[in-house]
Amino acid sequence: MEVRRTVPVKLEVTDSDADSLRETIQQFLGAANYVVDAAYDGEWVETRKSVLHDETYADIRDRTELHSNHVQSARDRAVDALKSTVAKWQRGKTASLPTFTSPFCEYNRRNATFHDDHATLSTVGGRITAEYVLPDEDRDTPHSQYLCSDDYETTGATLHYREAADEFYLHVRTKADVDDPDPPENGTVLGVDIGVENIAVTSTGVFWSADELDHWHREYEKRRVSMQQRGTRDAHDAIQRVGETETGRVEQLLHCVANELVDEADERGCSHIAFEDLTDIRDRMSGGKRLHAWAFRRLFEYVEYKAEECGIAVERVDPENTSRRCSSCGHTAKTNRPSQETFECQRCGYENHADYNAAKNVGYRLLRDQTGSGGGAPVGVRLNTGMMNANGVMPVPESVRAGVHGESPRR
Numbered sequence: 474m475e476v477r478r479t480v481p482v483k484l485e486v487t488d489s490d491a492d493s494l495r496e497t498i499q500q501f502l503g504a505a506n507y508v509v510d511a512a513y514d515g516e517w518v519e520t521r522k523s524v525l526h527d528e529t530y531a532d533i534r535d536r537t538e539l540h541s542n543h544v545q546s547a548r549d550r551a552v553d554a555l556k557s558t559v560a561k562w563q564r565g566k567t568a569s570l571p572t573f574t575s576p577f578c579e580y581n582r583r584n585a586t587f588h589d590d591h592a593t594l595s596t597v598g599g600r601i602t603a604e605y606v607l608p609d610e611d612r613d614t615p616h617s618q619y620l621c622s623d624d625y626e627t628t629g630a631t632l633h634y635r636e637a638a639d640e641f642y643l644h645v646r647t648k649a650d651v652d653d654p655d656p657p658e659n660g661t662v663l664g665v666d667i668g669v670e671n672i673a674v675t676s677t678g679v680f681w682s683a684d685e686l687d688h689w690h691r692e693y694e695k696r697r698v699s700m701q702q703r704g705t706r707d708a709h710d711a712i713q714r715v716g717e718t719e720t721g722r723v724e725q726l727l728h729c730v731a732n733e734l735v736d737e738a739d740e741r742g743c744s745h746i747a748f749e750d751l752t753d754i755r756d757r758m759s760g761g762k763r764l765h766a767w768a769f770r771r772l773f774e775y776v777e778y779k780a781e782e783c784g785i786a787v788e789r790v791d792p793e794n795t796s797r798r799c800s801s802c803g804h805t806a807k808t809n810r811p812s813q814e815t816f817e818c819q820r821c822g823y824e825n826h827a828d829y830n831a832a833k834n835v836g837y838r839l840l841r842d843q844t845g846s847g848g849g850a851p852v853g854v855r856l857n858t859g860m861m862n863a864n865g866v867m868p869v870p871e872s873v874r875a876g877v878h879g880e881s882p883r884r
């Protein structure tokens with residue numbers, strides 16, 4: 474099994490090399506934005522790499538001093554961001570075209586060379602050397618574990634510039650082949666996060682979006698408002714009926730989600746499903762969000778009922794900090810959660826969809842709660858890529874990470 478890790482490392486560079494890096498980043502962002510502009514003709518968005526390559530590659534080489542691999546990486550980032558925008562449109566969401574503003578630049582092994590304590594990087598001003606600012610070697614840090622390890626191979630890196638501090642960080646990507654741990658036949662937990670954007674997300678990376686519920690709710694709300702304006706006795710009865718129809722549809726959908734969720738646990742050989750304790754669920758429903766505490770209680774009941782048929786136990790765990798804790802290294806901080814969807818560990822650099830990270834923490838917490846409690850206690854949490862056990866945590870491969878870096882809505 475292939476395991477990937479990203480290790481953030483601070484760089485030390487001379488003033489003139491810093492100028493070259495800043496200029497490289499500016500030209501890289503410019504190239505990505507140029508591709509986005511070329512992709513949109515006012516009506517359609519082109520997302521085919523080969524077409525966009527033919528349309529933009531020569532132009533960008535002419536207009537910039539970027540390394541050819543930077544031109545290609547900028548195009549690839551633009552294509553990823555465009556695809557994510559198009560996917561949102563297809564789901565009926567409004568989304569603006571991507572604009573690249575946050576300062577970053579991609580490196581691979583053709584325009585960078587990675588060593589244990591430094592890297593050489595192509596810039597618009599030629600190749601420069603950037604020293605790594607490494608912590609104490611004695612400590613068991615991600616740097617010593619992955620950067621300086623012979624088992625982990627460096628595949629590339631993203632250069633980030635933190636403007637406020639005037640600091641450069643290289644997020645170095647590494648990978649290793651590890652033996653697939655033997656999954657135990659029972660004692661495995663499926664962790665579930667519930668929320669507003671997604672009704673449920675599992676520790677195996679299955680998402681049930683709340684888009685459909687939101688859509689219905691808006692439709693029913695419109696009908697309710699127009700009926701209320703009539704204000705008659707008939708209108709009152711009609712509003713009542715709309716409410717019942719909505720409740721019925723929500724219950725039907727929750728039923729489906731519950732069935733699929735228990736199927737997922739069953740197919741993955743899980744003996745336990747862990748939910749957050751829903752008692753103070755109201756806290757999660759702030760900001761005029763549509764899904765109500767009752768819907769989640771109903772989901773929990775459906776899951777409990779269906780799981781019992783399959784011989785799967787459903788447990789509740791303390792939800793405290795499950796959304797702020799890093800499921801990879803355990804670091805817990807408010808700043809790990811810069812937005813609703815994003816989780817970015819400030820210590821180890823682990824990045825993933827926030828709900829997915831939380832789902833793994835929920836599973837992990839049940840493990841912690843029950844470890845040592847004797848017979849039948851769960852021993853591992855089921856993840857997409859294998860098992861997370863109480864001692865070591867299996868990282869998630871890059872392919873299942875959600876979101877696009879360096880993307881912000883066009884103003």
Ligand SMILES: [Zn+2]
Nearest residue numbers: 799802818821
């Ligand atoms: Zn972490």
